Amino acid sequence: MNAQLQETTSETNLVEYGVTDKALAALKEKFKEVPDATTKDGYKAIKEGLSEMRPLRTGVENKRKELKAESLAWGKKVDTEAKRITSEIIAIEQPYKDAKEFQDNEEARIKQEAIEQEAARISEIEIAINNIKSLSEGLLGADLVLLKERLNSASQIVVNADNFHEFIEPAELALNNALSVLDSAIAEREVFEEQQAEQAERQRIMDEQQAELDAKQAEIDQQEAAQKQKERDEQIVKEAEERATKAAELAQQKEREAAAEREKELRLQAEQAEREAKETEQRLIREAEEKKQQEIKEAEAREKNRKHKAGINNAAIDALVAGGVNKTNAKQAVTLIAKRLIPNVVISY
DSSP: OHHHHTSOOOTTOSSOOSOOHHHHHHHHHHTSSOOOTTSHHHHHHHHHHHHHHHHHHHHHHHHHHHHHHHOGGGHHHHHHHHHHHHHHHHHHHHHHHHHHHHHHHHHHHHHHHHHHHHHHHHHHHHHHHHHHHHTTSSOTTOOHHHHHHHHHHHHTOOOOHHHHGGGHHHHHHHHHHHHHHHHHHHHHHHHHHHHHHHHHHHHHHHHHHHHHHHHHHHHHHHHHHHHHHHHSOGGGHHHHHHHHHHHHHHHHHHHHHHHHHHHHHHHHHHHHHHHHHHHHHHHHHHHHHHHHHHHHHHHHHHHHHHHHHHHHHHHHHHHHHHTTOOHHHHHHHHHHHHTTOSTTOOOOO
16 A cells, blocks of 8 residues: 555646545545444554554645745645645544544443442442441430330341441441440430439438428427426416417418418419410521521522423423424424533533
């Protein structure tokens, strides 16, 4: 082939480039079929073809510059013939380049998809490990019911190579740590609640004992008072009786005052409880109303966004229909693009 390309040009050629029409015809014949770039042999054949055609094309350009430099008068003839021959070579070369570019892009796309799938897989495993860790977090003040529920959830988690793959060690560590923390928290909570119950029982016993002591002391005081009363001189009996009467009246007065004070305190407590109940009710009503308003706003925002997207999608469908695509295919294309099922094509909302 190189020998053919160096043959003298035909008489119809205006400028000699070392590439005859006969050589171009042979080149077209040799490279008229574009190999399958998806196969190893086809891809290799395309690269070899490009390697053979590229120096011919660049050689014509170099010769053009050389001839033009030698004679400016031949410049236009040189350029015209170079353009003609170059276009012929490019016409032969371009399908090879297109096939190679398509296969390169396809391999790059497959590689990127594999990278994204691997990243998604790792992210899913990391989320699962974080969920395990969260079972042993936020336990301050947690009661036994919550602690046992979390322990039950942790106990049902299965960590193996099928679901955690190369992250099985951190997953096992997270699960063992969660189980250990929950076991310790349950044990501490049981001890705490047992201590609270024991303390309450001790307080009850102390209160009963104090009540018994107060009763005995009162009985002793009454006996001593009676004994002293008997030992007094008859001359002061009347005076003692008056004092006893006054003391009884005073005691009754104090009892009435104490009863009134207790009644007042109970009334204040009831009023306080009523106020707190009203405040709680008003707060719940207010929170429910705020939640309702928030839900309305979110629903309005979703509806507005849906209409906005629908308007853009309909405009895209109309544009495709105007470009000659039937409406069914146009709708399907826009739906696939909106769902991001077509690589490297997006709709801007």
